[in-house]
Amino acid sequence: MSITYLAAIREAQAKALADDPRVFIYGQDVATFGGAFKATKGLSEAFPGRVMDAPISEDAMVGMAIGAAIEGMRPIVEMQFADFSSIAFNQIVNQAATLYWRTGTPCPITVRLPSGGTAGSGPFHSQSMEALYAHYPGLVVLTPATVEDAYSMLLEAIALPDPVIFCEHKLLYYHLKAESLPVENLPIGEARVVRSGQHATIVTYSAMVHESLKAAGMMAEDGYHIEVVDLRSVKPIDTDTVLASVARTGRLLAVGEAFPWGGVTSEVIARVAAEGFDLLDCPPRRLNARDTPIPYHPNLWKAHRPTADTIYSALTNLVRL
Amino acid sequence: MSITYLAAIREAQAKALADDPRVFIYGQDVATFGGAFKATKGLSEAFPGRVMDAPISEDAMVGMAIGAAIEGMRPIVEMQFADFSSIAFNQIVNQAATLYWRTGTPCPITVRLPSGGTAGSGPFHSQSMEALYAHYPGLVVLTPATVEDAYSMLLEAIALPDPVIFCEHKLLYYHLKAESLPVENLPIGEARVVRSGQHATIVTYSAMVHESLKAAGMMAEDGYHIEVVDLRSVKPIDTDTVLASVARTGRLLAVGEAFPWGGVTSEVIARVAAEGFDLLDCPPRRLNARDTPIPYHPNLWKAHRPTADTIYSALTNLVRL
Amino acid sequence: MSPVTAEKFITTYRWMLLARILEDRIASLYRAGGAIVGGVYLGRGQEAFSAALGVHLSRERGDVFGGLIRDMAGRLAFGEPLLDPARSYLGSAKGPMRGRDGNIHRGRPTEGLPAMISHLGSLVSVVSGMLLAKRLKGDPPCVGASCVGDGATSTGAFHEAMNTAAIERLPLVVAVANNQYAYSTPTSRQYACENLVDRAKGYGVTGHVVDGTDLEACLDIFERAVTAALETQTPQMVVGKLLRLSGHGEHDDAFYVDPHLREESSGRDPLTVAETHLLEKGWGTPSDVDAWTADAVERVREAMTQAQREGGPDAAVETWEALASRHLVEGGNA
Amino acid sequence: MSPVTAEKFITTYRWMLLARILEDRIASLYRAGGAIVGGVYLGRGQEAFSAALGVHLSRERGDVFGGLIRDMAGRLAFGEPLLDPARSYLGSAKGPMRGRDGNIHRGRPTEGLPAMISHLGSLVSVVSGMLLAKRLKGDPPCVGASCVGDGATSTGAFHEAMNTAAIERLPLVVAVANNQYAYSTPTSRQYACENLVDRAKGYGVTGHVVDGTDLEACLDIFERAVTAALETQTPQMVVGKLLRLSGHGEHDDAFYVDPHLREESSGRDPLTVAETHLLEKGWGTPSDVDAWTADAVERVREAMTQAQREGGPDAAVETWEALASRHLVEGGNA
Ligand SMILES: Cc1ncc(C[n+]2csc(CCOP(=O)(O)OP(=O)(O)O)c2C)c(N)n1
Ligand SMILES: Cc1ncc(C[n+]2csc(CCOP(=O)(O)OP(=O)(O)O)c2C)c(N)n1
Numbered sequence A, B: 001m002s003i004t005y006l007a008a009i010r011e012a013q014a015k016a017l018a019d020d021p022r023v024f025i026y027g028q029d030v031a032t033f034g035g036a037f038k039a040t041k042g043l044s045e046a047f048p049g050r051v052m053d054a055p056i057s058e059d060a061m062v063g064m065a066i067g068a069a070i071e072g073m074r075p076i077v078e079m080q081f082a083d084f085s086s087i088a089f090n091q092i093v094n095q096a097a098t099l100y101w102r103t104g105t106p107c108p109i110t111v112r113l114p115s116g117g118t119a120g121s122g123p124f125h126s127q128s129m130e131a132l133y134a135h136y137p138g139l140v141v142l143t144p145a146t147v148e149d150a151y152s153m154l155l156e157a158i159a160l161p162d163p164v165i166f167c168e169h170k171l172l173y174y175h176l177k178a179e180s181l182p183v184e185n186l187p188i189g190e191a192r193v194v195r196s197g198q199h200a201t202i203v204t205y206s207a208m209v210h211e212s213l214k215a216a217g218m219m220a221e222d223g224y225h226i227e228v229v230d231l232r233s234v235k236p237i238d239t240d241t242v243l244a245s246v247a248r249t250g251r252l253l254a255v256g257e258a259f260p261w262g263g264v265t266s267e268v269i270a271r272v273a274a275e276g277f278d279l280l281d282c283p284p285r286r287l288n289a290r291d292t293p294i295p296y297h298p299n300l301w302k303a304h305r306p307t308a309d310t311i312y313s314a315l316t317n318l319v320r321l
Numbered sequence C, D: 001m002s003p004v005t006a007e008k009f010i011t012t013y014r015w016m017l018l019a020r021i022l023e024d025r026i027a028s029l030y031r032a033g034g035a036i037v038g039g040v041y042l043g044r045g046q047e048a049f050s051a052a053l054g055v056h057l058s059r060e061r062g063d064v065f066g067g068l069i070r071d072m073a074g075r076l077a078f079g080e081p082l083l084d085p086a087r088s089y090l091g092s093a094k095g096p097m098r099g100r101d102g103n104i105h106r107g108r109p110t111e112g113l114p115a116m117i118s119h120l121g122s123l124v125s126v127v128s129g130m131l132l133a134k135r136l137k138g139d140p141p142c143v144g145a146s147c148v149g150d151g152a153t154s155t156g157a158f159h160e161a162m163n164t165a166a167i168e169r170l171p172l173v174v175a176v177a178n179n180q181y182a183y184s185t186p187t188s189r190q191y192a193c194e195n196l197v198d199r200a201k202g203y204g205v206t207g208h209v210v211d212g213t214d215l216e217a218c219l220d221i222f223e224r225a226v227t228a229a230l231e232t233q234t235p236q237m238v239v240g241k242l243l244r245l246s247g248h249g250e251h252d253d254a255f256y257v258d259p260h261l262r263e264e265s266s267g268r269d270p271l272t273v274a275e276t277h278l279l280e281k282g283w284g285t286p287s288d289v290d291a292w293t294a295d296a297v298e299r300v301r302e303a304m305t306q307a308q309r310e311g312g313p314d315a316a317v318e319t320w321e322a323l324a325s326r327h328l329v330e331g332g333n334a
């Protein structure tokens, strides 16, 4: 058996629907069609009445989910693309994220965001919006990078009593495969050291974990052992695991696919600089996408986001500092 | 003559309307009523047909402004409170911010956001949203802290060919006064050292400049000279001025009123850590609001945001490191 | 439909009276300064429309009342404890929002009283979601009400929610209080249709119009609308015309209100209209009204006194946790 | 209204033909793989409705055509250079978006062709703003068109923009192409009103309905709507019923489309309908049609060949500047 990242997301939803009658799925084209990426394929037939097509109304989709959560349900909202969650932005950050703090009523909704860039998708079908949601109090923001995490973190997200922004990376949907689904896994909130090393630490998440691992492989050929930390969750951030890694290596490169100003990478560096300053042997560095909208043409797109090559050259500079 | 921060904003708009026929103002209750804070008082009478009341439709307000900008106008959009710009979020970050890059057509709109906390205003009338807008490419994000800056930066914002998010702080509206309006001023993009010192640098912006100055005054009594840098513009950030200050003092505290995850403070620290690591004598620190919605009750509100007292104690720790 | 009974009329009138007296008290404390925390926005002029909706909803049936700024009367009629607004306005830590949020935002979401956020229009879909959940859970039929003003109908959130509720055939009663102003903005700058009820057909929902100053008419229309929502399981849109008989908030002298509007029938005070009506019908005497007033005054006095004795929230014991998952809460500053 | 003339009919028909042939070519290149950059979304089935709008707008008058996904025919009819779509789809750096954005998003905002973003509904207010600006500048009267699908009418952005345009009395023609699906979603899950034109009254704008497969009817209705917008300076909403004669995009086999819909009059191919009509009227002969087709094929071949020869954008020379104020551009990575 071999299961993709996408199939893991589907399986997690199938399991949640089967195990918990409070779970339902709401989103555009999620029923008969099975979702734009087929993440809900077959679920409307298997769970009649619990997988519902929504009109093109992201604000109302999330508002409905919040109302249902107040009544004890566990809605999963699928955005057709992460980018369209901008329409639901107000309901997410002001209604869902504040409900528990204001009223004591938990708001267990999971909003699935098909995120990140793929070639030819352009400025409005490629965004990584984790930093926006992480900035607002009251949300949990997850960025699984592996098939196993996609599965187990989605299940855990649905079970959490809080609103979760679940950023799935579209580039991983079909390409990433695992042998089987995990039975146990690290809990949400813990980062994972996916490759250990001694010369520098890369802290990253989502699809950039794979580019970073490639870059680490290239560095190994040059004799450098690079540790790679997959954050898994960007809100909260597991600062302890990050600091422990930097303590081992003394060097930090934070890598993210999002826009450069104020994203996960700056938050990671700010934390390490503040809490682990003495662990650092040289300036921490970061690598993000460029500060323009995400280009549509693959020639430009490839140069807009970090890749194994650009991470490799950043690392090469870093280990020489 | 004595002029408030609010009056400066009104005067800047009056001057822009008088000098440039392309300027008009659009927002809820801005005409007869003169705006919820009276920032447009008298302007609809002085400039008939150029100050228009909008329906409660922030998305359309910004969309209309973008269209007008395409046709060569210079619209100013007033949000009744910054917090309501969440409704216009999509038009701002996806339509206005991408227009120039995608099409080569500039998008000179100014969106005024009455920002920041005041006692008793609660979670939806107190937000500081600069980090959200700064994260997206294609926007200029300004945070004036003085009467002079409110005036001259607003005039410069209106003249810029790009979309500007103009974050005016409501707490400064009535309390902050100057003798006269400036004729010349620092250009947008340059930070200002508002107090010089040698023991530590505070990098801050907007209302927190004043809390920081108070804290610096308290430190002076303890014999410490604290330099205070007012960023003025948070996108772009004048990293050079920040680094020059840290070079003088060796210590950095970044202070902001926004939520703690991924805001201006983390961006500032990430830049200094990366570009000015060797200038730092000790870990950089930051002070933000707490990671909850902004409380309505003054007892809680006062404890939610940084104040001169909490900045003072952060500084006290910092200079001892 | 059953004609409006004396009993129902009087019950509703007394909720209106209670709301008015409470709000008058809050407004005078606000003007005096010091006691009231936050802003004050009154339901003056909207009491008949709001209370007539509130009395037709039933907490026992599982109904939901999604009140807005000017729904003091409706919230109380639906069963909100009088102490909730008293505590909110006076900043008591014992209020339903514990000082974290306040006043018009107060609510008890799990008791059918969702707590509005400021962003207008955004509660309509939340109430809809509550109704959808009840249906999915197999709860007995119930009704949800969501209140909006003329201004809120211009929001995208309102539109998306109305359309979605219509598609899902939810038993939603949307009460549009057209009080002719949104803050200072007259309806001519808010919409261009003849009557907001013209939107009902465009959503495929049933529309109703009513004189929002006339309690009897309001009771009649909301009885119809609530019954229709319950029986047909489809949304109902009720547009009431009335006039805001105050500033937008108590900081606002409403200089911009066209004085002619006060002379029109829709500019009447619904309390006066109701009082005249019940006296004319012989449903009560002037001394009954005096007694009801005295009773309301006393209840308000009690609630306000109790709330005023209670302290405000204490920042030192506040947990500062925005998540129910406590293990995922971050400190934040470093 | 003047009856539709042979000349106008033929002109429009030829734009439809050009759009169809261009899109067929793009679709076949897409299926072959390699040449097309990005996704492919076709206007197949919508050519009559789109082109009939395009021919009634005038760039000289300062009109605006805010086309969407399926408006190849209308854009071309309005005057978009054929090279623009050719270059966009083939990824030429010389396209109007220079490889930064592409395909259906292409535009020339300062030439009356605003460039849509993906977020549905959000262009309607932009076109409105262009019209408002023209009025403020004192430009001669003109018309702006904004195109949306049945699905886009569910967006809050659409609602806010319609309402605002009505308040400002803008000469806006909103063309709603009800092609009965939004991606896979049938209209029963998109709205609950009988006909989307029922919304017109709720906004206080004039509503029109038309058989979107019938070019003559479309020409007639858009002539009326554009004239009315110009003369009355108020928005016009035109709802055309038709069927999407393709998948949502070329990746989609549209298995979910109810086959009965293809049998209905609204499921007809507008090109066939128009061809039959012009032959019947004697406005052209089969050999005229062949000649027009050959001409369109040749024009498409030329444009595509030229675009294909041009290279894609070069990342090394790309400026990576998202601001027109170059001095405010930040580097970003450190
Ligand atoms: C989305 C949004 N924009 C702006 C505001 C600011 N605001 C608060 S109340 C109000 C007027 C509301 O008018 P209406 O809906 O008619 O209700 P009324 O106050 O008349 O009862 C405005 C503009 C808001 N709360 N939400
Ligand atoms: C706000 C928003 N949500 C979701 C999408 C994804 N999406 C792209 S096209 C489409 C269907 C559009 O349907 P309709 O408006 O009827 O136009 P049609 O494709 O039928 O021409 C959807 C859901 C989007 N573009 N914008």
Ligand SMILES: [Mg+2]
Pocket (backbone or CB within 6 Å): C149, C150, C151, C177, C178, C179, C180, C181, C182, C183
């Ligand atoms: Mg009103």
Ligand SMILES: [Mg+2]
Pocket (backbone or CB within 6 Å): D149, D150, D151, D177, D178, D179, D180, D181, D182, D183
């Ligand atoms: Mg459609």
